[in-house]
Amino acid sequence: MKPNEVDFDNLTFSFTETKSMYVAKCKQNSEWESGEIVPFGNLSLSPAATVLNYGQGLFEGMKAYRWENGKIAMFRPERNARRAAKSCNRLSMPEIPEELFLDAVKKVVRDNSDYIPSTTQGALYVRPIIFGSGEGVGVAPSTEYMFIVYVSPVGPYFKGKLKPIKLVVTNDYHRAPLKGTGGVKAIGNYVPGMLPSGLAKKDGYAEVIYLDAAEEKYIEEVGAANFFAVKGKNLITPELTGSILPGVTRESVIKLARDKMGMEVEERRISVEEALEADEVFCAGTAAIVAPIGSINYKGEDLTFCDGEIGEVTNELYNYLTGIQFGKSKDDFGWMTEI
Numbered sequence: 001m002k003p004n005e006v007d008f009d010n011l012t013f014s015f016t017e018t019k020s021m022y023v024a025k026c027k028q029n030s031e032w033e034s035g036e037i038v039p040f041g042n043l044s045l046s047p048a049a050t051v052l053n054y055g056q057g058l059f060e061g062m063k064a065y066r067w068e069n070g071k072i073a074m075f076r077p078e079r080n081a082r083r084a085a086k087s088c089n090r091l092s093m094p095e096i097p098e099e100l101f102l103d104a105v106k107k108v109v110r111d112n113s114d115y116i117p118s119t120t121q122g123a124l125y126v127r128p129i130i131f132g133s134g135e136g137v138g139v140a141p142s143t144e145y146m147f148i149v150y151v152s153p154v155g156p157y158f159k160g161k162l163k164p165i166k167l168v169v170t171n172d173y174h175r176a177p178l179k180g181t182g183g184v185k186a187i188g189n190y191v192p193g194m195l196p197s198g199l200a201k202k203d204g205y206a207e208v209i210y211l212d213a214a215e216e217k218y219i220e221e222v223g224a225a226n227f228f229a230v231k232g233k234n235l236i237t238p239e240l241t242g243s244i245l246p247g248v249t250r251e252s253v254i255k256l257a258r259d260k261m262g263m264e265v266e267e268r269r270i271s272v273e274e275a276l277e278a279d280e281v282f283c284a285g286t287a288a289i290v291a292p293i294g295s296i297n298y299k300g301e302d303l304t305f306c307d308g309e310i311g312e313v314t315n316e317l318y319n320y321l322t323g324i325q326f327g328k329s330k331d332d333f334g335w336m337t338e339i
């Protein structure tokens with residue numbers, strides 16, 4: 001799609017094809033070759049590729065923002081580069097060097113800069129993927145890998161900016177076990193969530209809240225975002241046990257709450273019962289940003305936190321974070337990278 005054909009004023013969190021993408025390759029037991037920018041288009045893959053047969057792959061997600069002064073900037077892309085390298089390791093893929101990852105991301109954003117929405121319209125979602133492209137029928141790592149970065153202009157992940165979302169706790173499905181792959185961005189972590197999420201949406205909920213797989217007592221995550229509860233001056237978020245994805249937004253929210261708002265942040269297990277007694281609850285992620293949770297359904301009962309009025313802490317954290325991301329507030333922590 002040409003940039004002038006994009007309906008920038010009505011963007012949702014969905015895919016819009018842009019001009020180009022970045023492609024790099026790597027053979028097993030060797031180094032990643034530096035890749036190149038090519039026109040966006042389909043790939044040719046063997047039906048025996050390990051990504052198609054065994055799900056050997058990962059993705060990352062970050063955003064590029066167009067500031068009102070015309071500059072383009074990304075939020076902490078080096079954190080995503082580091083997480084991608086960790087995910088490669090867990091998924092038996094050759095580790096992507098941080099510099100290669102960042103260089104690729106910057107090149108794609110620059111080459112597709114006409115697709116970056118304005119501050120009021122949204123952001124350019126940047127999606128790096130790494131996967132086994134070589135053939136393999138035995139369950140073993142691929143002989144060849146591809147690293148691709150593509151982009152898409154996006155609007156809000158949850159309908160309505162800062163509109164409180166309705167969530168439901170699932171007792172029927174778990175997202176990830178301890179010692180599994182929940183702590184990395186394995187592509188295989190996401191398809192099992194489509195069924196519970198789809199069922200929840202049919203019932204009018206925006207997403208599900210997953211509980212821990214061992215005791216089914218403690219909150220893990222909200223679909224593809226990290227969970228937070230506010231109790232007075234304390235901010236509580238589930239500790240990173242291995243089954244929870246270490247979100248870049250999570251880490252940033254913790255820092256803002258501690259250093260800018262003087263809150264006491266507790267990274268620890270939080271039971272549903274305790275969360276239901278919180279003053280405010282919200283979830284956070286690249287796509288979700290900071291999303292206020294209006295109500296939580298647990299075992300058939302809806303508990304309402306806020307109807308229309310957003311909690312003070314949630315609101316302040318949203319403003320701090322988006323202020324930095326959109327270049328409106330001082331970037332005291334050096335989080336933004338100009339492209």
Ligand code: PLP
Pocket residue numbers: 061221223224225226245246247248249250284285286287
């Ligand atoms: N949890 C899961 C399962 C996710 O997929 C994501 C999104 O990447 C997050 C949390 C939030 O992470 P981040 O803030 O790095 O986007």
Ligand code: COI
Pocket residue numbers: 060061062224285286287288
């Ligand atoms: C992100 O926030 O970048 C995510 O990865 C969520 C995604 C699964 C839509």
